[in-house]
Amino acid sequence: MSRFASYPSLSGRVVFVSGGGSGIGASIVEHFAGQGARVGFVDIDEPASKALVEKLTAAGYPTPLFTKCDVRDIAAYQAAIGEVAGRFGTITVLVNNAARDDRHVIADVTPAFWDERMAVNLRHQYFAIQAVAPGMKKTGGGSIVNFSSISYHTMAPQLSVYQAAKAAVIGMTRGLARDLGGDAIRVNAITPGWIMTQRQIDLWLTPEADAALMAAQCLKEKVYPPDIARMVLWLAADDSRLVTAQNFVVDGGRS
Template sequence: MTFANYPSLSGRVVFVTGGASGIGADIVRAFAGTGARVAFVDIQEEAGRALADELGGAAHQPLFLRCDLADIGATQAAVAEVGRRLGPIGVLVNNAANDDRHEIDAVTEEYWDWAQSINLRPQFFTAQAVRPQMRALGYGSIINFSSIAWRGGAPNMPAYTTAKAAVLGLTRSLARAFGADNIRVNAIEPGAVMTEKQYALWYKTPESVDALVSRQCIRTVLHGDEIARTVLFLGADDSRMITKQSIIVDGGLI
């Protein structure tokens, strides 16, 4: 199959959260392949450095910075450092998340706050931090990550699904607030993307994967590169009049 290339992304500075593994790593690879100047942050230092090394042959080798997104000050500092080293950020991908399963009766205040500190809070504060850089550029695209999990009402992850539902409200508010600066804000709701983590924790057998895929309209295993191509489109100028929207990429699961 042949996929689109986006010339407007060549040389553009892109900031990806949670980019060391899973969907995030596929997003980093996709942007690097367009010639973008990619920076990505993650708490997984070894995986992050390995990915940056893997992409050393790209037009611009990605910049990896270790960052715990639960630490808002560290996140703001990372955004500022990328601006200094690569130039103003034109695309922000708020990808980082943790879809930890949890029983309702076992949830404590501390666990609830931790879940929001990973799955919701950084999306707002990272967007807030990049806004001045995008305003200086005269444009920008922010892509927030939600999930179809909230639409289905997944019963074993209410803290996660609450955060992912809230991402859509955040997206719509930021799109309205940032629009006058020509900054677009959209969301993506991935379906059951088969990452290494999903295989290791939740879908350990071919039969469990087949049972999931059989519920999709398009009965093909969903991988991170499919999500990454949607991110490229929303980051590129081709989508310049699309804002305040959410795109579901799930093969028709929901």
Template sequence: MSSIQKNEQLANFPSLKGKRVFITGGGTGIGAAIVEAFAQQGAHVAFVDIAREPSETLCRELAEAGYPKPAFRHCDLRDIPGFQKIIAELQAEVGDFDVLVNNAANDERHQLEDVTLEYWNDRIAINQRPSFFAVQSVLEGMKRRGGGSIINFSSISWHQSSGGFPVYTTAKASTLGLTRGLARDLGAHKIRVNTVTPGWVMTERQIKLWLDEEGKQAIARNQCLQGELLPWHLARMVLFLAADDSAMCTAQEFIVDAGWV
């Protein structure tokens, strides 16, 4: 299995059983933990990812563990027409979605001086644009279902004025604008829209590419809660926002960062 196992001491959300959930970037890291968490709740999960092998492995292992097998499609989110076609296919297979989780992103490092127009467009095409068009694609189905929950992922990096990837922080800051800009219009259809903002989550990618001794010291110095912030911590917040327990939560940002100050 991926980074979490079933923990009977954690909350079960009966309202999620049988719900139809669509997740972007569900094959690895935080996304995989979200896929797993929803499957453990008895939800019907569909997800896309550009990483084919780990996504297929996740689906197989969840099915072998006795959970509903997720529906996976390989997808490059930069291709919006192709992305929306896949969402339509998955809706036909799984049914209209009750929950959308816009999780996919790529925090590749870069410097302001090196950014070309081509690179800017490529980063925006990965980190910003797909979320809007995913909402557009699931909207009519959510209306037919009588409501829904949309959960957009931001990043603590722009809150912290982090340097080293300005196009990424620009895109992630805009997530709050997307959330608040949609909450009013979609609220009339009982569709809730919220943002989840992770701190420095210890995914395999982060550990491999960015975590060094200086980073470990920064975590120890800045987190109010000591210890590793892990993908499953984010997944649990997503479950709450998808469940009926958060029925009157919308237009909000929920930060899960172990109290980084």
């Protein structure tokens, strides 16, 4: 028996996750499937996404619907969201997870780079909300979870454009929580700390960085994707039914 919570309100609920093929997103998809939810997700990594679908199906969970899609293409992205709603029913949980934290220096940033980074880290979140909000209104409410980043709290170097986008997520979350609250749609944000995805481990987890992280965190354990996924589950479930316009930092007490 799992030591973690099970949420009856998530069984059969229709959930959409961006960037669900690997890392934090894959853990979110897996956790929702484990709760009996019907999950649709998009990603640009087709092999990893298909492998995830096969893994969850083999485990006896409801088979997720994967669509290869680049969230920077808003028309294609909203069409993918519509496909999930057409297949499973009204989406009442949206998880805006997709992002990319490529390093950059000020001198190399061009207007095109700025626009592309905003497209992959911020813009798609708004237009996903635009796509699901009408259905949520008609069905009596829903839960939207947007992803920010601890990097702008900690002032991590060479991430200024990414940080601008992720700081903006918090303002967008609060504004939309007000706009949508009258229709019982809750909008919250999660700010993850340094999460030990395979990408982060491969690219940046040196012994020196590991030691600095443990010195900075109150809790002396690394944070992994399931730690974020479980927070998402709570925000999606009826257990958090009167929680909105909030930002939940999951970083082991680093910031």
